[in-house]
Amino acid sequence: MCGIHGIIQLDGQRVEASTLSAMGDVTRHRGPDDEGLHVDGDCGIAMRRLSIIDLAGGHQPLSNADGTLWLVCNGEIYNYRELRAELQAQGAVFKTGSDCEVLLHLYERCGDEFVHRLNGMFDFALWDARRRRLLIGRDRIGVKPLYVMQDARRLAFATEAKALLALPGVRAELDPGVVASYLHLGYVAAPGCIFKGVRKLPPATLLSVEDGKVREWRYWRLPTRVEQGVSEQEWIARVRARLEESVRMQMVSDVPIGAFLSGGVDSSAVVGYMARHSSQPIRTYAIGFEGGAAEALYNELPYAQRVARLFGTTHREILVKPDVVSLLPKLLWHMDEPLADTAFITTYLVSEFARQDVKVILSGVGGDELFGGYRRYLGGHYAERLRKWPHWMRRGAAYAARHLPSDRHSGALNALRLAKGFLASAELSDDERYRSYLQVMGRDVVDELMLQPSTQAEDALSLAMAGAGTQDPLQRMLAVDAETQLPDDLLLLTDKMSMAVSLECRVPLLDHELVELAASMPAAIKVRDGRLKHVMKEALGELLPSDILDRKKRGFGTPMGAWLKGELAPLLDRLLAPQVVAARGLFRQPAIDRLVADHKASRIDGTDALLALMNLEVWSRIYLDGREPSDVADELKSHVR
Template sequence: MCGICGFVYLHGASSSTGDRSVLEQMADSLHHRGPDETGHMVRDGVALANTRLAIIDVADGHQPVHNEDGSVHVVFNGEIYNQGALRADLAGRGHRFSSQADTEVLAHLYEEEGVDFLHQLNGMFAIALWDERGRRLLLARDRLGIKPLFYTEHEGRLFFASEIKALLAVPGMGVEADPAAVDQYLALRYSSGSSTLLKGVHKLLPGQRLVVDLAAGTWTAENYWEPWKSNAARPTQSLDEAVGRVRELLDDAVRLRLMSDVPFGAFLSGGLDSSGIVALMAQHMDEPVETFSIRFSEEPRLDEGAHAQLVSRHCGTRHHEVDCTADRVELLPRLLSHFDEPFADPIIVPTHQVAASAREHVKVILTGEGADELFGGYTRFVNDAQIRRLARLPGFVRSALGALARRVPSAEPLQRALVLADQPASRRALTWIEAFDDGERRSLSVHQPAIADGAERLYADCALDAPGSHPLEQLLFCELRLRLPDCMLTRTDRMTMAVSLEGRTPFLDHRLVEEALWMPHRFKVNGRSEKDVLKRALAPLLPPQIPQRKKQGLAVPFALWTRHGVESSIRRVLSPQSVRRRGLFHPSYVASLLDRWGPHAARHSQLIWSLLCLELWFRMYVDTGADRLDPSTPLSEVS
């Protein structure tokens, strides 16, 4: 795992004397991603740098890596799990290797296959490759978006980096918030798609490559992985066949991800996904698996520790626990600084804590991300089936139910369900997870032109690409292509990399993903049972209580955190004077949210948290001089 960065002159200019200094400043900002070593290359109009977290070939895996004649240069963040097979094949074709690092495989594979070498990779990656002969720079991101890559154009150069902070380290790089992206953030609590909160800064999308062809004077981004657009016939599959195939592919994915020259372990919540990963790891390892869990002693109803302990005993792991208490929220400014954008998922707090605990023992961690998106693990997928049944009622019946619901305060869930019933699947996919809805954003925002339908269009366009027409297939596809990379994987990457810990995600092996994409939806959500096929695949490996458990998921004692210790600071940060000075929102609307904030107003707490994270981001990244907030400031000391 590493951080990468660099730039290329777009109009054929040669390197200048200040280029190395710029590159070093960019790389220095990524030190946390790779504290073991830094490598640079500046030559002939291109600059590449890498900060390395040594996992494979610790002694000799230096970057940038070059081919035999020095015409292909690569920096790389991630792991290629099938590098052994690729290396053997390339050696058979006459290629010579100077290390065991997977980065070197990429340079030689490019020589053989050109930009299409990406199709042969099984792994997670962000790659920058300079072809000196062809005068071509290739940037590429893995199929599922496990590893990040950002880029921007500035003063005739294309800059790229694993994190936005490296782009902001470039002298003269301006910082301006994009109003449309702010509106999207208010809807989702994070930025999604190719946009970021900063004007001119873009994300390379999952499964996308960007090719800068200096000889032709062009640069284009294109998708290299779109299996859902394949028209190939899929054989009819029985449930038993699907169960066997899922178990086989997941087992091999875990086996491949145990490749490491340093200690590794797993996050264990006691839920189905992480428990299944740990059980498969235990089958492949001679030593006990190192497992790490979060406890919530202040809020026992959210605590899954007993279930994690049950799995630990069953699998014979060496188990470690950390207690996430309310005082951890003091770290919020520092945690947000690792995202370089506002990110209002409070789960970053326990994720960072358990990652820091794990880093004291291991350097690589396996996680359960992706299972819910592939196999329908969220309760909303079951609820959506109920909504679809409601939608089939005659219109006059729904109208009568709506009139009744509006007169009965306790019937608010029915009223919400009736609204959902009139929406297409893509809009429901957004509604299920939306923070501020359209009406709330219009009431909140001062600048109405900034209100856009960006999030809604993003989800509508995504649903059109779904591999099937069934609403559940569309919901799952939107989760896989949008929320998974932009929320879940972003959260895991930034919080593990903050402590120099590599995270690996077996469920996102592209072979398993492709299998799940074309699997009948009834194998995933069956009646009121989520992840049916996965439960059946993992049940033989686990204590019977685990597959039978109702999904809980990692949650935080949100109201407790925000009402104790830092409440006065939050009210200061979102005071009418502060809101008026920022100029984005109506102070009276924010004040009304704060007035309704209480221990039983969970949704208001989440909306306030979103506004808090946004304001902290503005203070850390957009404000200047004395107004700029130092990320190391405890939340209770922010005024």
């Protein structure tokens, strides 16, 4: 695990080693154990290393026998042992025990097709000196991020966007074209990036530079063909076997390893299968919040304790009352881009806690997107029931819903929030109803906010829906999530927040073979009669007790909405004050004032919308104004006090 970066000069100029070193200095947190670079005239590749496998011999860049191929790779190749044995049988001679070295030998034999043989999470850069060709790529699901910047003189890449700001002549600028999309979704979807002139390489994508020509192509897509004629029991057996194998494969490590444990289905399954394949107790880590009723809703520690006892783990947990004012600037610097998902705070805190003991952690991220674990996947199920009501009754319910109170941090008001969202969208098409569940702000609200109208013809959700490849509503929802929110929100924050503390986070539920298996499964077996994750829960019935399998789902976030009405109200008011908003020149103050007032009065749950605006302002102070995160934090703390 590490951070990679590099440059290829399109104008033929030599790459300076000092520039590569400066890029690496920015991402030292990703690889505090080692660094390395290779410069060959107009191309240079480099890395910062967090040593996980082959601690002594895995220094990068790696090269082949005659020094004509050079590689830097961030991530882990889980099937490297099998590939290594196969390649050695074919005559390959390995210099190291590194999992990444298999990429070099596969490329020598298979060319660009080598990427299809890899099971892992990765981004890589491979320099082919004979062809004077640079090849960079990203894993199928998008677990590891990769940013690209290109102009007339050069193409540069880096695991973190901030490393590109170390290039000569580059300064941080906001791309105004992505602001509306960011507000709509709460994150910047690939290939967009908040920095002008920078883009994300999409998941499962390769990019080559040869003879001054840049070529980019997708090498894998989520399967769209559903396999029919398979019994439910056979699906259950397949899911169970692949789940266990995915966890077993991802336990390979030469350093201490642990697992996040919330007590939910996904993290509990990971821990249970880890325990089966370990001769030592698994180390598990959980987080809870101190405070009142709102904090208690996010406290899953009793469930985590239940699972820890069940599998005899060495369990540690932490109760926190986050200093959000101090954390936000620091974490947004690490994130590179603003986002409206409070899970980035929780993920950072539990990662920091686990890093006291381990360098590798396994997470349950991805199970909901594969097997249908979110309440929003039931929209079609309940819409069918609602359509049986008389038209006048449906219209009346939709009208009444607009006036219901809404607050996700109160049990009763959260139920009203969910009912309000469902009733308000029940008459929409399947795609537009799903958009209403995903959006942080409706497009009409974004238009009211923006001083300059958005010029983006199609947004990320529209493109993902158009490319979903199926008309089944549930399969479409899962396909859209796999293309958008999963890589560009959940996986991005998981990577950035764990690597902020030099912790490698693995996601066995997103093993690409398990992803392909889930995609080929009929929708009716994933969500059955209103039961979310039906097939996964049935597969885990021999591993987990029913009180864990069928417990009420809770998001891995923070009670931010409640804090914004209480102790963080001064922070909200300061960051969205009229003089601040006017100075940025992006938004209309009356629209912001309405959002704030409606949230404080619980007319809406505006948590994500307000956090999107607040985080954009904090991000701007760091990157656009060129201030240190600690300086921004000190200023904000003085206002809150």
